[in-house]
Amino acid sequence: MTDIQTEPSSNPAVPRSITREMHESYLTYALSVIHSRALPDVRDGLKPSQRRILVAMNDLNLGPRAKYRKCAKIAGDTSGNYHPHGESVIYPTLVRMAQDFSLRYPLVDGQGNFGSIDADPPAAMRYTEARMTGMSTELMSDLDKDTVEFEPNYDETRTQPTVLPSRFPNLLCNGSDGIAVGMATSMPPHNLHEICDAALAILDDPEVSIRDLMEIVPGPDFPTGGIIMGRHGIHSAYTTGRGRVRVRARHHVEDTGKRQRLIFTEIPYQTRKAADRTGIIAKIVEVVKDERITGIHNVEDQSSKDGMWLVVDLKRGEDPTVIANQLFKYTPLQTTYSIINLAIHQRQPRTLNLRQLIDAYLEHRRDVIRRRTAYLLRKAEARKHIVDGLLIATDNIDRVIEIIRASADRDEAKSSLSAEYQLSDRQSQAIVDMRLGSLTGLERDKLLAEHDALVEEIADLKDILERAVRVTTMMREDLEDLKKVYGDERRTEISSEEVDTDFDMADLITEDLMAVTFSRDGYVKRMSLDTYRAQGRGGVGIKGADAKEGDVLKSLFVASTHDYILCFTNMGQVLWLKVYNLPEATRTSKGRSITNLLSLRDGEDITSLLRVPEFDDESFVVFATRKGVVKKTVLSAYSRPKKGGIKAIRLEEGDSVVGVSLCRKGDTILMASSSGRSIRFDEQAARAMGRTARGVRGIKLKGDDEVVGMIVAEEGADLLTVCENGHGKRTPLEDYPIKGRGGQGVINIRTTTRNGPVVSVRQCRAEDDAMLITERGMIVRSHVETISCIGRNTQGVRVVNLRKDDHLVAIEVVSEADLERFNSPTANGEAGEGEPAAADPEPEALADSGTDPAMEPDSETDSPDEA
Template sequence: MTETGSEPPPMNIGRVEPRLIEREMSESYLTYALSVIHSRALPDVRDGLKPSQRRILVAMNDLRLRPNSKYRKCANIAGTTSGDYHPHGESVIYPTLVRMAQKFSLRYPLVDGQGNFGSIDGDPPAAMRYTEARMNGEATEMMADLDKETVDYQPNYDERLDEPSVLPGRFPQLLCNGSDGIAVGMATSLPPHNLREVCGAIRAVLADATIDANELCKIVTGPDFPTGGIIMGRRGIHQAYTTGRGRSIVRSRYHVEEARGRSGKEQLVFTEIPYQVRKIGIIDKIVEVVKDGRITGISDVRDESDRDGIRLIVELKKNEDPEVIVKQLFQFTPLQTTLSIINLSIVDGQPRTLSLRGMVDAYIRHRKDVLRRRTRFLLRKAEERKHIVEGLRIAVQNIDEVIRIIRASKDTDEAKGALMAAFALSLAQSQAIVDMRLGRLTGLERDKLEAEYEALLAEIADLEDILRRDERVVAMILEDLDDLEAKYGDDRRTEISAEEVDGSFDIEELITEEMMVVTFSRDGYVKRTGLDTYRAQGRGGRGVKGSESKEGDAIRSLFIAGTHDYVLCFSNLGKVYWLKVYQLPEGGRTSKGRAIRNLLELAAGEVIHSVLRVQSFDTERVVVFATKKGTVKKTALEAYSRPKKTGIRAIALEEEDEVVSVALAQPGDTVLIGSAQGRAVRFDEQAARTMGRVSRGVRGMRLKPDDEVVSMIVLPSDADQTGVTLVTACLNGYGKRTLAADYPIKGRGNQGVINIKVTERNGPVVALRSVVDGDDLMFISQSGMIVRTAVDEMRPMGRNTQGVRLVNLKSDDALVGIEAVSAEDLELEARNNSGEGEATEPGTDATTDPIVAQAAAEAVEDEVDTDTDSDGDED
């Protein structure tokens, strides 16, 4: 109601048609989708251009901006394009113009730009009022014969002008420069290729229409990116070329250099990066993965690129493996990318996915159509000229009569009519005669006229022959290809590697190969620590703290292994589990590690009793088991190479029996079993036959009721000749070193010979290990203390002796195990320690080593004494 109380006047809303909203939205969305597909996102297969690109080139052609002309402001080009052909605003047109001028975006740029057109770092171009441009030679090839009715024209947006619906496309734009775009419900990603290879493929198809995809893939070996790089493998390329869709891995090109002025350090130098990846994005990602700890071996990243090319420097920390770091970079940064190939384009008004052969065929069809239309245009022009020349010949032959008729006529129209009536001429011929100059009547001009007539007859015959014979059109295409290749052909920039990768990495490739000390505790805690953490000390020393065991726990086993080695974990239930050393948690010397139950799927009440280091599962070696009750079993190593997450059966055990030792053996070796009461049995490996994985085994040693097996050692066949010795360690820290040759090789199943005198001072035997001169020994106590001593400091003794003090234990501590460090491992440690201070020599004060001294200082509250002690040698 209005203020006066009267009704408001009715609104003139026009015609209203009820419609279902579902139908209206469906039809409107379909119209929008088709508009995006045809008019914005997808290229035409014939000239390989999107509408915006085509209109920019047409506007530049109108402005006569050819390679030999002066540059013109990009604002002028964008304005002309927007005003005449593409009414979407200059800010939309200019980025398209810029991309067509960027040498890192297009393999063969269509625009020759002058000024700042952006950079591979992602820097934006200057404003269009500052930059200038003109067409490149490749763009003029796209325009060739545009004025000869070779393509259809259509009205522009305001029907003021006509624009070509497609360009003649002499240059194979779609194949050479590719295209990318996202339409509604579909996307295209056509990679660029090398012009020489593309021309070769077109020639091959023209020569043999039945050529298969495999032969074509031998000619076009793969995409060729403007930024170079390396494509890993041909499988994805072949799939894309045969089906129209595929995926390939593209890696950066790099080499390794020694860092300038930094001895011992190396740096990775990347000189080519994947296509459409910005260098600044790579740098930011490297910084990110270094900060979050995914890559730890990088000390610096810097960009030394200049106008001559890319030079991205990744400086490594000292002693880092460049191959490992580069694989980590490929895994976590855009230095390696996955290229998705989708050969989608507009074919006959519809989006279609094409194979390589399909794109080549589309180019050939278009060029044949263009050349035939050009030929028909030239033929029409030649026939029109021939018609005129025929009229001029008639006039010259009857010149006196022609002059008389013209002089007698009142005006030009009357003269043309009289000439048409007198000589049966057409209007065009009579017009040409009236326009003819008197100079054409000379003898020389008459000869020229006859020569032109004969040339026109020959030209017409040649053009008609082209239209009749397809091989003539093919020859013209081949001639164009030769010309294009001579003008614009160049060498490949992207390398195709034979190495096939799927974009994922084996985790081992990202792990540096290094030696580790692997520690297992009795309560099932595991860790790995760098071997160089432990340095040599004198015999009898107290050592440094090796593990911060939880209360009531003790170190059970310690061994040396490489990060890529396998660890076979044998449980008290007779099962075996499979791990890699790098899968174990890394911890410091004093850390207790992580419960192995978190790494393995153990059953209730199941614990890991023994572990075995394996570098490879070969067919010659066998696994030898020894149980607490004296049983031994031998099984082929290969039987344990395919375990499950939940473990597999390793040995069948009697009730209340458990595995105490597992070792590898090969033909010719001998097996030595030692008991807690100081007895030892040595027998040939062949004395125990090879059994299946789940068998029980045979008797290895006959034990007294109060005795049990504590260790098993596999000795090589030449142990007696090479001076291999056995170190026996007892609970109270005493023990000795004895030559292996002192232990006779007898049959299995007996009580054996005396190994060491088990006395109240010594306590029962804890473990036996085989060593040679040059090795080191690590002694592990119940409280987690570790003492490392050179074997050379221990002189060999007889079997029937008490031995000497091996390690100085506290009154409430006990020795629980020993482990040998081989001479080879010591050499590796020395290399790891190079440049970080020399290892302490055997027999010297361990506190002179800075690392050990620091550990000692940290362990004051634990009452750890690092002074050596040479107490109590006693035979």
């Protein structure tokens, strides 16, 4: 085998730093991508690939009225003449310019399958055909009049425009998207009519502000319509060139009789409706399967050639507003569009605000009109020069013929004519080229008329170049013409409603009335109030929960799912929850430990829960402790607790909070003890204190007596008192005199071994419902009006039949106002499980004989002391 001898290279390798080579090569690549591929020119709004496609179509004379040509031909000519890339890259660009859901004003009129908003791919280029739209011809307008600069194509066989004349403000009206090296552009489309009006406003008043322009151009106008939520992002984009807007699908609610449905007729820009992995329908199905949205029955796409019609059927009883908000949160039915107004301006990538974008367009148009005018002036002057020579020839026709006949050839004739009449070479050439028929008198008259017209035209063109106001007038006429021919109505609505990055969870939760239970061992849950149907007085009740062995219910209250819950601990801390944060459970389940919902310290337990509809500075939180202490603090002090809680009250050793309520100025506070005592005093008797204060004495207790409850009294209400053995009564609050704070108070109910100690007090009205909770988890819901309204100095009547070894532990009142607010079914008076208890003796028979509550001495009330 013969060895191959290599000649020494004439260009030996030169050592070079790889760092420097990478740096310079990457910069070259980056600049090439920025200028030649990814970013649009601010003047015509086109990237090089788009511009070259339109130029190739213009070369093929594919105007709006021309016959369609195969896209394969267009892509081939673009690749062969202008764009140094393959047809597989050119065709997708051509397709996008034909999609009315991608461009607000399509530049290509396509025939065939050009894809769909469902993300269906277009047909192959050999099957589709295209031609230019009217907008494209406006971009090309006056291209042949030296209005823009040309440069050689990639193989220098022809020239191509560096920018189009762009009578149509394409960048602002169609927007642009592109990712370059280290930068990206994302410019939204706008309404042509509004952009033209904004440009006219600048022409009329060059000092017009961006704020004034925003009155004309309120925001982007997407081809797919939709609703822009809020104006903050628009203002940022128009003033700085960068901003973020939230675009929401347009929908309406339709009631079919059996159920309600959401009909979506417009979707956010650049989203797809398809059922594939990235489409809206697929995402809806996904969140339903994941149970993030549980109220949807079915999803169906009923769209047709008449428009979009995406149907979401809801389950019966679901709130359409809540489901819509859930869809906006979890699916592309609401998206964020980031605006980055980055474009090539004066050969540099620049981020531009609204005024700068319109100014750049107007300056380009001003330059185009000037260049077109200069071109027409040159043409007119050149023609006048020829006409002047022809008139000289017709005035001396006999001599001219003589000179031509005497000349040996055309060149000699031209020279002789030039010497005889001081003609230029072009004039003498035109005379030599004259036909004999043009020597008639009629033709001379035509030349004279043309000469006069040229003189007038030249004067007008010179006036345009000399007077800027003439150029401005022509620009104004162009804009008015664009509005008249292509202007249309805005598609995208702009709402003044601002939405945050994340929805408030309350927007995603139906507002319902719930019964919230809390057990001694800290288990909490919420259940629909309808779970507990009303029973007659003395009913046995229905099972409320399978309590953990040794656990008993501690409290129950009624709240909206949107209410706040302040959770007070045995360490005097307060933590914060929403009712919808609580687990929704069946009436027989024990719920969930509240320690899983809150960050509690070792040894810290929740002792009281307070429902707060909303925080304000006019309300106060009133605390009552087991040892008779009362404290009042402004509600707003508890509006923003930290994760681990904040201090709510300072407690003595062995004391705990037994009641927390809200009050306002002028209210009265009533505290009740287990021995049947109560005291009522004005809220101003307890001055407002800070969160860390201990409070003052509210009631003076004897022996092992302790406070079991507190209410903030309402005018016309009754005090509902229940005892451990199932007895209770209601007494008008007006029977409780207002005393000074800190005394022993007056009798609330006479306690004996028959009815047992007081376990709870609530205020109520006759039209309300009462929910009584037993130690074993039984819950009875009864009409308050079925519970006897009697005096203070009585033992009460039986309000619930207790099973063996069971005791009453708490009571909660469901107000008529809440029932009406949530349209809950009113009580029907039917007995629940078990039969109502036998009627007790008349209330009067239970009162101690010879004792008149109204005659009870006031000497039991002592003067208030600091606790």
